[in-house]
Amino acid sequence: MTEHFALKGYPRADGRKGIRNIVLVGYLVECAHHVGREIVGSFRGKDVHLIGFPGCFPNPYAQRMMERLCTHPNVAAVLLLSLGCESFNKFSLSKVIENSDRAVQTLTIQNNGGTLSTINDGVKWVSDQLELLGRSPSVPMEMKDLIIGTICGGSDGTSGLTGNPAAGRAFDQLVAEGATCIFEETGELIGCEEIMAERAITPELGEELRASVEKAARYYATLGYGSFAPGNADGGLSTIEEKSMGAYAKSGSSPISGLIKPGDIPPRGGLYLMDVVPDGEVRFGFPNISDNAEIVELMASGCHLTLFVTGRGSVSGSAIAPVIKICANPDTYRRLEGDMDVDAGRILEGRATLADVGSEIFELIRSVAGGQQTKSEMLGHREFVLTYKSFEPIGPACLPG
């Protein structure tokens, strides 16, 4: 055990605590995106982030995701931007935000004099909020208050050797100290279902874990592509099973306490698998069109920050929650050092052990939770993507005890 976790967070009415204090601008259809971009563009270098949903057709998943994201613990106040004729239910979203005790304002472009006056009104509202936030109190925060997610992207043959197992070590330490950890992408656990099911805290949960991977295998088989990009092959990975085994190492070795779906918030500390593959027939295309869609789902389940392991070299960050970039490949690190927070590839070159890098990641999580900016935050990366999906609620065996 390390010394007491002396962190401070921003308290929210639901009892959760934020590690950032962000004013969020959310557009509710692509037609309102430009107005949002212009508003946020007036606050360069400030904690004003842009998210949104581009579609004009209704989707309960997108509605729920926006609700969860607008009430994420890192978010203090929300400006919603509506064109006026889209299907998104801005009234219910606004109500959810208001009920969470956050400031919320909705501007409807068609009723607000169009682009320019909506930008002006939005900038004014955000400025007022930033001024109020400057006086936000903070409270002590403990390990049990933290939710950490992990993904990998731009994987290669080194990801499963260095970055992913090192992230797994950090996860083991976080879970041991009471934090909540979430790993995901069941489509990248194909081939690992049996060994993973054995780690479930109940046999029934083990069955659910196995079934979630089988669902992913069926889903991707229908689409005709695995969760496998050409760059994965250039980096030495030959099959989805091989990529999966590397990705699986991110989960560490703790028992698996539950299976959640995007937007489900884990009830207590421990390790959880997020099932990101939609339920039912294949409807809206690929489960997650790119890495950021996965980060968005982790945030919707309350992740304060995300560990992102890359071999080929992803440069992405995220809106709302910081991303810690762990570079598995020593050559990539030398090329992209300015984008990478952790050089895990030195394990391959004998310059560090897995345990060294695991501890380094753990310490960095504490620092970033304490306010230290990650490389992607410093560079202004605030990627965000949200698309159509459909899910059934999780079954009773998914969250035992």
Add this chain to the structure above:
Amino acid sequence: MVAQILQTEPGQDDARLLLLSERDNVLVARQQIEAGEQMLVGGRAYVLTRPVLLGHKVARYAISEGAKVIKYGVAIGSAFRPILPGEHVHLHNLKSDYTKTHVIKGSEPS
């Protein structure tokens, strides 16, 4: 990539190759090994006709057609051609038992 046997001596695998699990029939390159260099696999030295890139796999033993390729102690797919010891194991001789692997046409490594 065809590896050619140069000599036989008792011994180990090349220090630049990682064995991840005793059950594995592949080794993983922990750094790039250049064409023309010798690479030791199972006590035999091979001269590389093509480089082995960082993170890529070479066969630890002969792997017969249809046999499972084992890495991390588990199957990562099946050989669809016989694979010689020391040979590069990748898309040209290994396929998924789940979904096929997509590559951009014209960029396939061999």
